[in-house]
Amino acid sequence: MSVSSENDEVLMRRYADGDVAAFTTLYRRHELRVWRYLQRNVPSLQSAEEVMQEVWFAVARDAARYQPTARFTTWLFTIAHNRMIDWVRGKHSSVSLDGLGFEADAVVEQLTADSAQGPFAAAVSCDQAAALLRAVERLPPEQRSAFLLQVEGDLSIEEIAAITDSSFETTKSRLRYARAKLRELLKEYA
Amino acid sequence: MNGRASGEDPDDMIDAAIEAAYRRASAQIADEPSEAARAAILAQAGRVAEDRRARSALPDSRHELRPSLRARARLRRPRVMTTLFGGMAAALLAGLLVIPYLRSHQEPQPIADTATSTAPVAQTAPAARTARIARIAPSAPAEYAAPAAPEVAPQAPIVAPARAPSSDASTVTAQAATPMQGAPLLGARDALGHTALIRAVAADELATVDALLAAGADPNAADADGETPLQLALAMKAESIAVRLRAAGAH
Numbered sequence: 232m233s234v235s236s237e238n239d240e241v242l243m244r245r246y247a248d249g250d251v252a253a254f255t256t257l258y259r260r261h262e263l264r265v266w267r268y269l270q271r272n273v274p275s276l277q278s279a280e281e282v283m284q285e286v287w288f289a290v291a292r293d294a295a296r297y298q299p300t301a302r303f304t305t306w307l308f309t310i311a312h313n314r315m316i317d318w319v320r321g322k323h324s325s326v327s328l329d330g331l332g333f334e335a336d337a338v339v340e341q342l343t344a345d346s347a348q349g350p351f352a353a354a355v356s357c358d359q360a361a362a363l364l365r366a367v368e369r370l371p372p373e374q375r376s377a378f379l380l381q382v383e384g385d386l387s388i389e390e391i392a393a394i395t396d397s398s399f400e401t402t403k404s405r406l407r408y409a410r411a412k413l414r415e416l417l418k419e420y421a
Numbered sequence: 422m423n424g425r426a427s428g429e430d431p432d433d434m435i436d437a438a439i440e441a442a443y444r445r446a447s448a449q450i451a452d453e454p455s456e457a458a459r460a461a462i463l464a465q466a467g468r469v470a471e472d473r474r475a476r477s478a479l480p481d482s483r484h485e486l487r488p489s490l491r492a493r494a495r496l497r498r499p500r501v502m503t504t505l506f507g508g509m510a511a512a513l514l515a516g517l518l519v520i521p522y523l524r525s526h527q528e529p530q531p532i533a534d535t536a537t538s539t540a541p542v543a544q545t546a547p548a549a550r551t552a553r554i555a556r557i558a559p560s561a562p563a564e565y566a567a568p569a570a571p572e573v574a575p576q577a578p579i580v581a582p583a584r585a586p587s588s589d590a591s592t593v594t595a596q597a598a599t600p601m602q603g604a605p606l607l608g609a610r611d612a613l614g615h616t617a618l619i620r621a622v623a624a625d626e627l628a629t630v631d632a633l634l635a636a637g638a639d640p641n642a643a644d645a646d647g648e649t650p651l652q653l654a655l656a657m658k659a660e661s662i663a664v665r666l667r668a669a670g671a672h
Contacts, residue, residue, distance in 0.1 A: 246466070249474045254466040258459075266454050267447055280458040284465075291466040295473060360446030367443065382440050413439045 239303030247294040254294075258287060261304065264383045265311050271368050271379055272315050282318050286311045301390075308384040309394045312376060319372075359417075366416045374409035377402055506624030513617040514632050517607060607638040614645030622650045622662055630662050640671035 237245075237253075239260070245253035265286060270279040289310050297306065367375060373395070380391045392402040610616055618638040621629040630650075634640060643649045651671040654663040 246470065249470045251467045251470050255463060258462065263453055267452060270452065280454050283454050284458055284462055287462040288465050291469040360449050363442055363446045382443055410436050410439055414435050417439060417442065
């Protein structure tokens, strides 16, 4: 069986035994999901990269202690969430995630630069996509985290509740409110 | 709409549409960390794996042969070891409390009430007492188990006598007695330089730690490696013990 077809838990065990290729496969497999989760939760690309490195350093460092009692992605996003919270509360304690000037303009530029679908279709699609991403980034932090953990981490409500140290009902409410806000936004484009 | 016709919850459908729209939006942009960040992460993973291999290849390292208390605490030895350490600390503590008590209750009390009395007391310690103390605290200094010189009984029953220099052991005065100066055992160390308090912390025995602190154990007495009880407690994440140690003046 090739490294790339093995499941995450097996890859982690192999990396803990010294197989660096297993880590590389894991990283490639989950890089973008973790990255998007972090990038939409911290206010700048540079900060997101700092936290991204901390997350994966922690994965590498703690690989030997990893016990596959839960899915690897649950463990990974728990680390990502905790590092993100540490970043917000720690050295950047004066930073609030509310109302931050996210680098959405850069996103809009990239989106509008995509004209493969033809000028008109691309403009509509890009407007909608950019607005949606902006709306996600401007959700209250708890709602944003819950929503992103679900769509990027592909985690269940129970898993999100455990990661965010919240009750099942609280997590469910956060997801409901987040979706309601995004739904309102989508209606404008319907 | 097919979803409605088939009885699906419209909210679920909208939610699915939101997630799909989000995924499409995310996929449309070249959104990824920089090559530099990626290279740093993979390089670090390689270094960590190399270090791990190097450590596991070390034959009979000193660390593995005789792990420090900190390492043992981290390993969270089976409960039997914890119990053993706790038992040893409890035995030491029992010796501390019992010895002064026996001294004050079993030795003949001086009739004179002057604080500076030097009147000698009975010369003979009962053999049963000697044997009992030896059983409770086998590592107790010899003078506890079998006092060789006559001495003055302390005035207060829970005050252990201060020890005079050996050259003048027969004239210990009650004035020299200070509270809980049964402390030689509190400061006693095992072969690795650990005090009873450090061993109690390592065993995660809060009650024993409390008792030792109450008995006057020095909360800052470090082991041979310079590690204090508080540092050990913090390393073990033994928050309750750390709180007690700080309250007792540990720093």
